[in-house]
Amino acid sequence: MVIIAPSILSADFAELQQDIALAEKAGAQWLHLDIMDGHFVPNLTIGPVVVAAIRTHAKLFFDAHLMIENPEKYLAAFAEAGADLICVHLETLKDPVKVLRQIKALGKKAGLAVNPDKKFADLQPYLPELDLALFMSVWPGFAGQKFIADCLPEIAKCRAYITDRRLPVDIEIDGGINRATAPAAIDAGVNVLVAGSAIYKAADPSAEIQHFISL
Numbered sequence: 475m476v477i478i479a480p481s482i483l484s485a486d487f488a489e490l491q492q493d494i495a496l497a498e499k500a501g502a503q504w505l506h507l508d509i510m511d512g513h514f515v516p517n518l519t520i521g522p523v524v525v526a527a528i529r530t531h532a533k534l535f536f537d538a539h540l541m542i543e544n545p546e547k548y549l550a551a552f553a554e555a556g557a558d559l560i561c562v563h564l565e566t567l568k569d570p571v572k573v574l575r576q577i578k579a580l581g582k583k584a585g586l587a588v589n590p591d592k593k594f595a596d597l598q599p600y601l602p603e604l605d606l607a608l609f610m611s612v613w614p615g616f617a618g619q620k621f622i623a624d625c626l627p628e629i630a631k632c633r634a635y636i637t638d639r640r641l642p643v644d645i646e647i648d649g650g651i652n653r654a655t656a657p658a659a660i661d662a663g664v665n666v667l668v669a670g671s672a673i674y675k676a677a678d679p680s681a682e683i684q685h686f687i688s689l
């Protein structure tokens with residue numbers, strides 16, 4: 475079954491509690507938290523203070539996507555704030571295994587994200603350390619971008635690899651996911667769909683969430 479992770483980047487930040495409650499009520503299982511630092515990506519969003527504040531209002535699984543440089547400095551803060559999974563970018567890490575083990579040592583699930591120019595081979599050495607592999611289907615930084623399909627063959631390779639070895643790793647895709655692009659992502663082997671504008675900019679966000687869940 476596909477897990478849907480609405481991305482709060484497209485939510486109304488003045489009505490965050492309401493938009494998160496909407497996702498929970500519609501049946502979303504996860505909430506995707508876009509953490510941006512203005513350095514690794516050309517945009518700034520939220521930090522642990524906001525994550526802690528929304529944690530008190532939501533039971534959803536918190537999927538914290540750290541699009542930040544030096545993520546190792548902030549792992550404990552996001553863990554304390556209530557993230558359930560902390561996903562770091564391969565592009566930001568000098569010693570990925572060390573950082574992934576730090577996340578696990580904090581009692582959290584560990585994810586590794588790669589930008590659209592990366593191949594499955596770039597991520598494959600780290601799979602034994604991972605709970606989640608995140609393939610970006612846009613360049614990270616902004617919601618509402620056009621889907622980049624280059625990641626689909628890499629996702630298919632990743633799905634075949636983890637199935638053959640029975641590795642308990644989720645495969646997530648993030649960027650440009652909507653009714654038109656989600657089926658190809660699922661066919662390639664994704665089991666966690668992140669969607670921001672397709673949900674929160676829709677006339678009926680609950681119906682969009684329920685559509686994704688039904689795929």
Ligand SMILES: O=C(CO)[C@H](O)[C@H](O)COP(=O)(O)O
Pocket residue numbers: 481483484506508539612613614615616617618619648649650651668669670671672
């Ligand atoms: O990480 C992100 C951008 O860096 C967002 O999660 C992603 O782009 C979701 O927004 P949309 O579904 O509108 O593409």
